[in-house]
Amino acid sequence: MRALLGCIFLLAFPALNADEPKAPPAQPPAPPQSPPAQPPPPAPANTLKPADRVEATPKGQLKNPYTDDNAAIVEAGHKLYMRYGCNGCHGGNGGGGICPPLINDAWVYGGDDDTLFRLVTLGSDVLQSKGYSRIAQENVVAPMPPMGLIVATDDELWRILAFVRSNFHGAPENKFGQPPEAVSPNR
Numbered sequence: 001m002r003a004l005l006g007c008i009f010l011l012a013f014p015a016l017n018a019d020e021p022k023a024p025p026a027q028p029p030a031p032p033q034s035p036p037a038q039p040p041p042p043a044p045a046n047t048l049k050p051a052d053r054v055e056a057t058p059k060g061q062l063k064n065p066y067t068d069d070n071a072a073i074v075e076a077g078h079k080l081y082m083r084y085g086c087n088g089c090h091g092g093n094g095g096g097g098i099c100p101p102l103i104n105d106a107w108v109y110g111g112d113d114d115t116l117f118r119l120v121t122l123g124s125d126v127l128q129s130k131g132y133s134r135i136a137q138e139n140v141v142a143p144m145p146p147m148g149l150i151v152a153t154d155d156e157l158w159r160i161l162a163f164v165r166s167n168f169h170g171a172p173e174n175k176f177g178q179p180p181e182a183v184s185p186n187r
């Protein structure tokens with residue numbers, strides 16, 4: 001009954017509400033985003049954290065499913081590289097900043113997919129504890145932090161590494177470094 005009276009009251013005195021602030025005008029619809037030329041393919045269903053992928057895979061068998069001539073993957077990898085803060089140390093395009101460049105001839109532990117994936121996942125200290133050692137000298141010598149629990153999936157890390165490779169500026173024959181067995185018998 002009281003509610004009904006309230007309604008009647010409002011109907012009878014609509015002017016009482018006239019000074020109420022008006023609701024803000026509806027936002028204009030966002031302009032349509034131009035679709036990317038080639039949408040990156042969705043991540044495969046069975047992805048693992050990079051740390052778990054490293055545990056699950058025998059040494060030497062990690063292989064990037066993506067090549068760095070795939071523009072959509074490289075672009076997705078660049079975004080992830082920025083999101084995970086790799087640029088803070090290595091520069092926006094991997095040219096090096098306060099840390100070693102990712103795009104020159106020198107690969108500190110080797111330039112093959114398996115070694116790069118393990119280095120970024122485990123970080124320098126754990127990698128070294130597994131018998132790896134520095135085989136090339138960069139302008140900066142410091143440890144790479146472990147990112148294997150920060151980067152969400154192995155698929156994301158492969159995209160990031162495809163982006164890294166796409167920026168390689170060194171001699172073509174050094175793009176993938178040398179296979180680990182050619183560098184040191186201990187690894």
Ligand code: HEC
Pocket residue numbers: 081084085086087088089090099100101102106107108109110116119120124134138140141142143144145147151160161164
């Ligand atoms: C806190 C700074 C820092 C961050 C953040 C960082 N790195 Fe590194 N990274 C380093 C350092 C230092 C090295 C050299 C490691 C060594 O000599 O043991 C390195 C080495 C590397 C190498 C090997 C370079 C070579 O020439 O052999 C790759 C590839 C790499 N980092 C990728 C990444 C990626 C991808 C990310 C983000 C997921 C990342 N890094 C985040 C500091 C960093």
